Amino acid sequence: MEKVNNIEEILSIVSECKVNAFGELAIYDTSIRIGSYYVIKPTNVYLHTNVKVGAKKLRLDFRKKKLKIDDFHIELQSMPSLELEDFLCIDTNKFKVS
Incomplete structure (x- = not known):
């Protein structure tokens, strides 16, 4: 593990x-x-479990294994990836899908 870079x-x-x-x-x-x-x-x-659900609600490509920060709406791109993951997993539960 000591030689991992990412x-x-x-x-x-x-x-x-x-x-x-x-x-x-x-x-x-x-x-x-x-x-x-x-x-x-x-x-x-x-994208895993509930994060996929949040991505779908925001009309992001939830079928991918991962999303780049640039894939998100401009208003969210200033957030670090771990915060975006939390947002998709937790906060999007408040959204309704139309």
């Missing part, structure tokens, strides 16, 4: 560790925590 590499390593009942969200959360230990932050917003 979250993508950490996600790859964690996902290769096949653990029973360790799903997409657990892989993501574990990777973020490992990245935090090594002071490695994601530069993209990774």
Whole structure:
């Protein structure tokens, strides 16, 4: 792990560790925590579980594995990727889909 340079590499390593009942969200959360230990932050917003729902509500391409900050509406582009992930996961529950 000491030679990892980005979250993508950490996600790859964690996902290769096949653990029973360790799903997409657990892989993501574990990777973020490992990245935090090594002071490695994601530069993209990774779409998993409820984050996909939020992306769909904002009419973003929720079928992708991740979104770049530039993919978001201009009003949201100043937010760091982890805050955008929280926003999609938590705050968009207040939105109605038309």
